[in-house]
Amino acid sequence: MNKTALITGASSGFGLLTSITLAQRGWHVLATMRDPNRRENLESAARDAALQDRIEIHQLDVTDADQIAQTTALIASRAQPLHALINNAGFAVPGFAEEVSDAELRDQFNTNFFGATALTRAILPQMRRQRFGHVVMVSSISGRTGFPGVSSYVASKFALEGWTETLRYEMAPLGIKVSIVEPGSFATDIWTRNAKLSAAMSDPDSPNAARLARWQARVQASAKARANPQQVADLIARILETPAPKLRYVIGTDARTALLMRNILPQRLFERLLIKLSGLSD
Ligand SMILES: NC(=O)c1ccc[n+]([C@@H]2O[C@H](COP(=O)([O-])OP(=O)(O)OC[C@H]3O[C@@H](n4cnc5c(N)ncnc54)[C@H](OP(=O)(O)O)[C@@H]3O)[C@@H](O)[C@H]2O)c1
Numbered sequence: 001m002n003k004t005a006l007i008t009g010a011s012s013g014f015g016l017l018t019s020i021t022l023a024q025r026g027w028h029v030l031a032t033m034r035d036p037n038r039r040e041n042l043e044s045a046a047r048d049a050a051l052q053d054r055i056e057i058h059q060l061d062v063t064d065a066d067q068i069a070q071t072t073a074l075i076a077s078r079a080q081p082l083h084a085l086i087n088n089a090g091f092a093v094p095g096f097a098e099e100v101s102d103a104e105l106r107d108q109f110n111t112n113f114f115g116a117t118a119l120t121r122a123i124l125p126q127m128r129r130q131r132f133g134h135v136v137m138v139s140s141i142s143g144r145t146g147f148p149g150v151s152s153y154v155a156s157k158f159a160l161e162g163w164t165e166t167l168r169y170e171m172a173p174l175g176i177k178v179s180i181v182e183p184g185s186f187a188t189d190i191w192t193r194n195a196k197l198s199a200a201m202s203d204p205d206s207p208n209a210a211r212l213a214r215w216q217a218r219v220q221a222s223a224k225a226r227a228n229p230q231q232v233a234d235l236i237a238r239i240l241e242t243p244a245p246k247l248r249y250v251i252g253t254d255a256r257t258a259l260l261m262r263n264i265l266p267q268r269l270f271e272r273l274l275i276k277l278s279g280l281s282d
Pocket of ligand 1: 010088191
């Protein structure tokens with residue numbers, strides 16, 4: 001029997017690639033996306049790999065409680081157990097912390113934190129009944145260390161990390177595994193189509209306008225260095241196939257370097273380096 005995985009945000013990036021990768025490795029994939037009109041990329045990738053019969057597409061906006069309930073009901077109605085839940089859906093709100101509005105901050109948390117935690121809570125009773133299951137949270141290196149310009153994203157991922165680490169301790173005695181993936185910068189839609197710039201970023205009167213422009217230029221200049229997202233899909237597949245998975249998996253040279261620097265450099269030096277690299281000094 002094929003193992004079944006449910007993944008969120010499967011219309012692009014890591015979610016799409018992970019759906020294909022898992023199906024290639026013999027999994028049955030419930031690939032969910034908030035907008036089914038965006039199914040074409042996944043469908044054509046599945047067709048090209050002759051994997052259509054292993055990938056089902058379902059609608060799921062993780063901020064929609066009714067759609068979460070429908071997804072839970074769908075899983076409960078099946079004869080097959082659910083082996084894995086991959087909470088992948090997410091986006092970023094670039095902008096300086098001083099100026100990101102309360103509404104923008106809440107919007108960020110609604111998807112990256114409350115969406116992932118609500119879906120996990122809804123699925124856990126199924127995993128309890130089965131007495132097995134594996135929850136994988138796609139966090140970020142931004143869930144381990146702060147970065148200028150993405151405070152709301154960093155905050156949502158720090159919150160997700162804290163919740164998930166605790167969940168792991170609570171679920172381990174029940175046979176349910178919990179892991180966190182922490183990618184560095186990979187070439188997906190997150191910093192292009194899916195970046196929801198804070199309103200202040202297009203305000204010429206912002207007191208941070210010049211620094212924001214320099215920061216944005218640095219981010220754009222680094223775009224070429226973004227890594228191949230297939231690495232993350234392969235890692236998620238390996239984690240799901242590991243008998244005793246770890247809590248955290250860092251992936252990407254930039255992510256490893258940032259963590260190493262943060263751990264070995266004195267805080268003041270790390271800070272100065274980050275500020276300089278981000279173009280923030282006046
Ligand atoms: N790429 C990176 O450098 C990087 C680094 C660290 C962590 N991550 C994390 O990786 C995850 C996947 O992002 P990605 O890089 O693959 O970017 P992506 O290509 O933009 O994919 C994000 C996916 O999330 C979906 N999504 C957004 N809001 C949603 C919602 N409310 N409900 C359901 N789906 C929603 C998007 O749907 P639509 O197609 O409808 O927009 C899209 O399918 C995110 O959690 C992100 O924080 C990415």
